[in-house]
Amino acid sequence: MVLDSTHDVKRRSWVESAGVSDGDFPIQNLPFGVFHRSGEDDRGGVAIGDSIVDLRALSATGLLTGRALDAARAASAPTLNGLLSLGTTAASALRAQLSTLLSVDASPEQRALSARCLVPMTGAELSLPVAVHGFTDYLCSLDHTMRMGRTTLPAAFKHLPIAYNGRPSSVRLSGEPVDRPWGQWTSEEEVRFGPETALDFELEVGAFVATGNELGRPIPIAAAGEQLYGLCLLNDWSARGIQSFESAPLGPFLGKSFSTSISPWIVTTAALAPFRVPSRRRETGDPPVPEHLDDPVDRESGAFDLTLEAFVVTPAMRAAAAAPARLTSTNFRDMYWTFAQMLAHHASNGCNLRPGDLLGSGTTSGPTDASRACLAEITRRGADPVNLPNGEQRRWLEDGDEVILRGRAMREGCVAIGFGECRAIVRPALDR
Amino acid sequence: MVLDSTHDVKRRSWVESAGVSDGDFPIQNLPFGVFHRSGEDDRGGVAIGDSIVDLRALSATGLLTGRALDAARAASAPTLNGLLSLGTTAASALRAQLSTLLSVDASPEQRALSARCLVPMTGAELSLPVAVHGFTDYLCSLDHTMRMGRTTLPAAFKHLPIAYNGRPSSVRLSGEPVDRPWGQWTSEEEVRFGPETALDFELEVGAFVATGNELGRPIPIAAAGEQLYGLCLLNDWSARGIQSFESAPLGPFLGKSFSTSISPWIVTTAALAPFRVPSRRRETGDPPVPEHLDDPVDRESGAFDLTLEAFVVTPAMRAAAAAPARLTSTNFRDMYWTFAQMLAHHASNGCNLRPGDLLGSGTTSGPTDASRACLAEITRRGADPVNLPNGEQRRWLEDGDEVILRGRAMREGCVAIGFGECRAIVRPALDR
Numbered sequence: 001m002v003l004d005s006t007h008d009v010k011r012r013s014w015v016e017s018a019g020v021s022d023g024d025f026p027i028q029n030l031p032f033g034v035f036h037r038s039g040e041d042d043r044g045g046v047a048i049g050d051s052i053v054d055l056r057a058l059s060a061t062g063l064l065t066g067r068a069l070d071a072a073r074a075a076s077a078p079t080l081n082g083l084l085s086l087g088t089t090a091a092s093a094l095r096a097q098l099s100t101l102l103s104v105d106a107s108p109e110q111r112a113l114s115a116r117c118l119v120p121m122t123g124a125e126l127s128l129p130v131a132v133h134g135f136t137d138y139l140c141s142l143d144h145t146m147r148m149g150r151t152t153l154p155a156a157f158k159h160l161p162i163a164y165n166g167r168p169s170s171v172r173l174s175g176e177p178v179d180r181p182w183g184q185w186t187s188e189e190e191v192r193f194g195p196e197t198a199l200d201f202e203l204e205v206g207a208f209v210a211t212g213n214e215l216g217r218p219i220p221i222a223a224a225g226e227q228l229y230g231l232c233l234l235n236d237w238s239a240r241g242i243q244s245f246e247s248a249p250l251g252p253f254l255g256k257s258f259s260t261s262i263s264p265w266i267v268t269t270a271a272l273a274p275f276r277v278p279s280r281r282r283e284t285g286d287p288p289v290p291e292h293l294d295d296p297v298d299r300e301s302g303a304f305d306l307t308l309e310a311f312v313v314t315p316a317m318r319a320a321a322a323a324p325a326r327l328t329s330t331n332f333r334d335m336y337w338t339f340a341q342m343l344a345h346h347a348s349n350g351c352n353l354r355p356g357d358l359l360g361s362g363t364t365s366g367p368t369d370a371s372r373a374c375l376a377e378i379t380r381r382g383a384d385p386v387n388l389p390n391g392e393q394r395r396w397l398e399d400g401d402e403v404i405l406r407g408r409a410m411r412e413g414c415v416a417i418g419f420g421e422c423r424a425i426v427r428p429a430l431d432r
Numbered sequence: 433m434v435l436d437s438t439h440d441v442k443r444r445s446w447v448e449s450a451g452v453s454d455g456d457f458p459i460q461n462l463p464f465g466v467f468h469r470s471g472e473d474d475r476g477g478v479a480i481g482d483s484i485v486d487l488r489a490l491s492a493t494g495l496l497t498g499r500a501l502d503a504a505r506a507a508s509a510p511t512l513n514g515l516l517s518l519g520t521t522a523a524s525a526l527r528a529q530l531s532t533l534l535s536v537d538a539s540p541e542q543r544a545l546s547a548r549c550l551v552p553m554t555g556a557e558l559s560l561p562v563a564v565h566g567f568t569d570y571l572c573s574l575d576h577t578m579r580m581g582r583t584t585l586p587a588a589f590k591h592l593p594i595a596y597n598g599r600p601s602s603v604r605l606s607g608e609p610v611d612r613p614w615g616q617w618t619s620e621e622e623v624r625f626g627p628e629t630a631l632d633f634e635l636e637v638g639a640f641v642a643t644g645n646e647l648g649r650p651i652p653i654a655a656a657g658e659q660l661y662g663l664c665l666l667n668d669w670s671a672r673g674i675q676s677f678e679s680a681p682l683g684p685f686l687g688k689s690f691s692t693s694i695s696p697w698i699v700t701t702a703a704l705a706p707f708r709v710p711s712r713r714r715e716t717g718d719p720p721v722p723e724h725l726d727d728p729v730d731r732e733s734g735a736f737d738l739t740l741e742a743f744v745v746t747p748a749m750r751a752a753a754a755a756p757a758r759l760t761s762t763n764f765r766d767m768y769w770t771f772a773q774m775l776a777h778h779a780s781n782g783c784n785l786r787p788g789d790l791l792g793s794g795t796t797s798g799p800t801d802a803s804r805a806c807l808a809e810i811t812r813r814g815a816d817p818v819n820l821p822n823g824e825q826r827r828w829l830e831d832g833d834e835v836i837l838r839g840r841a842m843r844e845g846c847v848a849i850g851f852g853e854c855r856a857i858v859r860p861a862l863d864r
Contacts, residue, residue, distance in 0.1 A: 133565065134601055139682060154680045159623045160616055164682035165597035165689070169566055169784045170647055179648040181781035184592055184722065191591045193722055193780075215602055215691070216611040216862060242781065248586045250571060250596035251683020257597070257783040259647070290616065290625055292864075348625075349613035349674065350862070351689040352601045430648060430782075432724075 006030070006099040007274050009415050013102045014111055015118065017049030024408070024418025025049055027102055030095055031230065031265035031420075032080055035124040042127050044075030044083060047265055047420070048102055050121050057117040063101055063110060067093040079131045080266065084229050085355035087211045091229065092270045126264040128173050129232075130208060130356035135166035135260065136346060137204075137236060137360040140337040144365035147377045158287050161337035161345050166236075167257035171358065174263050174422040178237055180399065180429040181258035185241030195429030198240035198382060199397040202363040203310045203373040203405055205332055206234035206262055207339045212353040219347040221295040224340035227353075230266035231304070231339075233405045233422040234360050237261065240376055240396070262358070263405070263422035271417055275409040276301035279338045292348060293341045302338035307331055308364055308407045310373065314392055315400035324404050325388045327378060330364050330371035332407075399428040438462070438531040439706050441847050445534045446543055447550065449481030456840070456850025457481055459534055462527055463662065463697035463851075464512055467556040474559050476507030476515060479697055479852070480534055482553050489549040495533055495542060499525040511563045512698065516661050517787035519643045523661065524702045558696040560605050561664075562640060562788035567598035567692065568778060569636075569668060569792040572769040576797035579809045590719050593769035593777050598668075599689035603790065606695050606854040610669055612831065612861040613690035617673030627861030630672035630814060631829040634795040635742045635805040635837055637764055638666035638694055639771045644785040651779040653727040656772035659785075662698035663736070663771075665837045665854040666792050669693065672808055672828070694790070695837070695854035703849055707841035708733035711770045724780060725773045734770035739763055740796055740839045742805065746824055747832035756836050757820045759810060762796050762803035764839075831860040 005011065006028065012019060013027040025031065025047040035052055036042045045052035056076035058064065064072050067086075071094035074082040083091070100106060101114045139145055139162040145153060156162055172178075184193050210229040213219050219227055236256065243255025279302035282289065295302075308331065311324035342359055365373040372378045375396055378386050385393035397403065403426075407419035437443065438460065444451060445459040457463065457479040467484055468474045477484035488508035490496065496504050499518075503526035506514040515523070532538060533546045571577055571594040577585060588594055604610075616625050642661040645651050651659055668688065675687025711734035714721065727734075740763065743756035774791055797805040804810045807828055810818050817825035829835065835858075839851035 134599070136685075137682075149681070155618075156616075156678050156680070160678065162678065162682055163685050165599055165685065167566070167597055167783060168600075169786055169789075172647070179782050182650070183781050184588075186587075191719065191722075193724055215604070218614070218864070239781070246588050246592065246594065247681065247683070248588070249581070249679065249683070250569075250594055251679070251681070253568075253595050253597065254777070254781040254783065258781045287623065290623075292625055345686070349615050349671070349686040349690045350611050351599060351686065354601055357601075432650070 003273055006095055009413065011099065012104050013048060014104050014106065015049045015051055015102060017051065020049070023049060024420050026415050026417060027099060028415040029267065029271050029417035030098055031267045031271065032075065032083065032129060033265045034078065034080060034127045034129050036127070037119060037124055042078035044077065044080050046098060051118045052121060052124055053098065054117045054119055058114065061113045061117065063113055064097055068097040080129050081131055081356040084130065084208060084210050088226050088229060088269065091268055095268065095270050126173060128171070129264065129266050132168045132171045132356065132358050133354050134357035135168040135171055136163050137166045137362060138163040138342050139362040140335040140342065141363055141365045142336040143367050144363040144373065144377065147365065147372065159290060161342045163342065163346065164251045166260065166360065170257055171260045171262060174261055174424065177425045177427045178259045179427050181239050181242065182429055182432065183239055183242035183254055185245045196239040196241050197396060199426065200238040200240050200375045201310060201397065201403045202236035202238055203308055203328055203330065204234040204236050204364055205306065205361040206232040207359045208266055209343065209353045209355060209357040212355055212357065213347050215352040216350040218350060219344055221293055221298060221340060221344040224344040225297065227343055228269050228339050230268040231272065232266060233263040233407050233419050235261040235403060235405055235422055235424065236360055238374070261422055261424045263419050265420050267417065267419055272304055272409055274414045275305045275411055277303045277305045277333050279303045280334060280336055293344055295340065298338055298340045302340050303333045303335065305331065305333045305411060306407050306409050311404040312394065313402040313404065314388065316392060317390055320390065322390055327386065328371065328373045330366045330373050332364055334366040335361060335364065397426050399426055401426050435705055438527055441845065443531065444536045445480060446536050446538065447481045447483055447534060449483065455481060456852050458847050458849060459531060460847040461699065461703050461849035462530055463699045463703065464507065464515065464561060465697045466510065466512060466559040466561050468559065469551060469556055474510035476509065476512050478530060483550045484553060484556055485530065486549045486551055490546065493545045493549065495545055496529055500529040512561050513563055513788040516562065516640060516642050520658050520661060520701065523700055527700065527702050558605060560603070561696065561698050564600040564603045564788065564790050565786050566789035567600040567603055568595050569598045569794060570595040570774050571794040572767040572774065573795055573797045574768040575799050576795040576805065576809065579797065579804065591722060593774045595774065595778065596683045598692065598792065602689055603692045603694060606693055606856065608693070609857045609859045610691045611859050613671050613674065614861055614864065615671055615674035615686050617677045628671040628673050629828060631858065632670040632672050632807045633742060633829065633835045634668035634670055635740055635760055635762065636666040636668050636796055637738065637793040638664040639791045640698055641775070641785045641787060641789040644787055644789065645779050647784040648782040650782060651776055653725055653730060653772060653776040656776040657729065659775055660701050660771050662700040663704065664698060665695040665839050665851050667693040667835060667837055667854055667856065668792055693854055693856045695851050697852050699849065699851055704736055704841055706846045707737045707843055709735045709737045709765050711735045712766060712768055725776055730770055730772045734772050735765045735767065737763065737765045737843060738839050738841050743836040744826065745834040745836065746820065748824060749822055752822065754822055759818065760803065760805045762798045762805050764796055766798040767793065767796065829858050831858055833858050
């Protein structure tokens, strides 16, 4: 993870809103997303302060050159799959030129031309950054797995990052509501069909695959890092009653496939370089890391130091204009497996990954009570309701509840960068 | 399921090869696929005897009208997703006009113009008929589930068609070889990583979704039948060692995702109308069919009477030019769940399905020993090797073995129709 001038803490942007101290999008971030203005079509953009750089417009200014120009042209499409297929090197080239153009050191001409490509976020509608062709969800938190399993750890947990194929068609952008699903579950030994009562969120981190691999050709662990284009926040909505009943022996299906929410911006691994930390060390008695998932660089800097939080806003809180109530505060550095390991494992049997494929980390719970990252853990599967500041309680999510995920990379001596929110409101089950 | 002139047993085609008595593609079949000739691009076609009707060429002749013309134009694209998105009614309109044009009753002009659109199969290369955006694999055979589970049936089996999300990216066309996957499994209580030894096939039927549904809007069981565009043969290659080790608690992942093979032709549900039979009756003591998966038409005609077979050709058999050895002969009518029930269940939580989404039935084993539809059942997980006619034995698939699936709908008083083969050869694991 090379640090360069794009990470320079002294670099400032002429976009004033990018200088706000607790903002998500300083000039050190520059995440990619897809947006349109009313009457226009979707195209790629880069967040800076409270604005978006229109990459289609920027690629027509003549300001960009070489691979950065190629990248911006690829990002002019309605999805960023083409951009991701160019790989992380092209992304870094674009990042470097963008950082220069947006900095206070830009020439007057650069600044004037770039400024014409800025769109205020308030006037833009965001879309899914990629067409999600593949979505895989993992189980990378030891603490989550221990709390959910109640008894022993799955046999494979410490040998490989356990995963299942998710449903790509129902991945949705932050802001889109979630309909409470119907399904089958057991109650008093009877099987019933109706709206799920045990509706839960899962606070996860998502990773987008860059170029991917051909079928039959694995991605060695040493090459996995450069296949990680960037990260987002991901809410793996879970219907616990449906999931419990259906999951033996083939795993979760309808308990998950009704919706998955992601935050709109792809925060690049380039931007996150200052926040890389060693991967979690194995404890005495743990099996060694399998050779094909072990790599010195990954050991040294495979994890991300990201503060992750989940909040809820109930209808009563909304009516009272109360602040969102925090349910979880955790850190992504505590996971048992790294994203590079997850990706290398995924391709280890020859399975092909494609540009824009989405990997979900699994619930990011840490060891402390405060870091339990879903209600099933927080309320011990509904047994102990959580108390909200306004006196309300929750065992599971209720209609009208909004879940908000936030994520932020912070470190002494670095400019903090954020992910933007991943939020969605629970709508009542549809009548049938 | 309405029978019409396209099913008329007396109807004959002027394409002579369509009249061969044991052929797969008589005029009563007319399945859809995608092909190209050398130097041309992919487009939709319809199999008739040993030829293919080029639908792009046919749509330019002026012979087609109305919805049939719309369908043929949609089928001129390199994938049939657009055709499927028009629904089964448009498919039937095209089927009806094609049947007329290809019949001996066609006018001389119709025949002359249509003949110019015929391409010999020997000069065509077939491609995947659709871009597979979603792939879901089920567990619909009671007999397979009983034999694989060894102890008791999963709690949900008789309440819902158990399923998991498969990996769409590695769905491949018949003829493409399968690389023996690497993976982790346990041997003498040690976890190892290397080429899978317990490589297996699973004889399945695939179904393609027609128009699909919007997120949040279920597909009622009464509407599920018309969402089934057509069927194919599907080999759900399985790495049993990998699968056993990884599957708790999230289900199969790398044990399946290295490859899934399908036959090239979509045999439409319209063509299969004469072969519909009542769905399997529940036994005394079975729970009732859940209301949202119960429908009188499905009860009456939800199943398909399809003879399904699996064969193997070993390298020694190939060298001796021996006939393929049959491993399995089963019938799809014996499944516990119908495709309409699988589809209605899939969408019952609001999950959206898209045109061309692929549903795999799960291993189609029946009650008899002859109908065990994977090696894990036939050899009792490798314990009892199967004897081949040339004296060889197999516990699992070996390098160079080719698996061939065949399927055929036959019924007294009907012209039999076939699926074409689904075949693939096992290549040795790649060196690492």
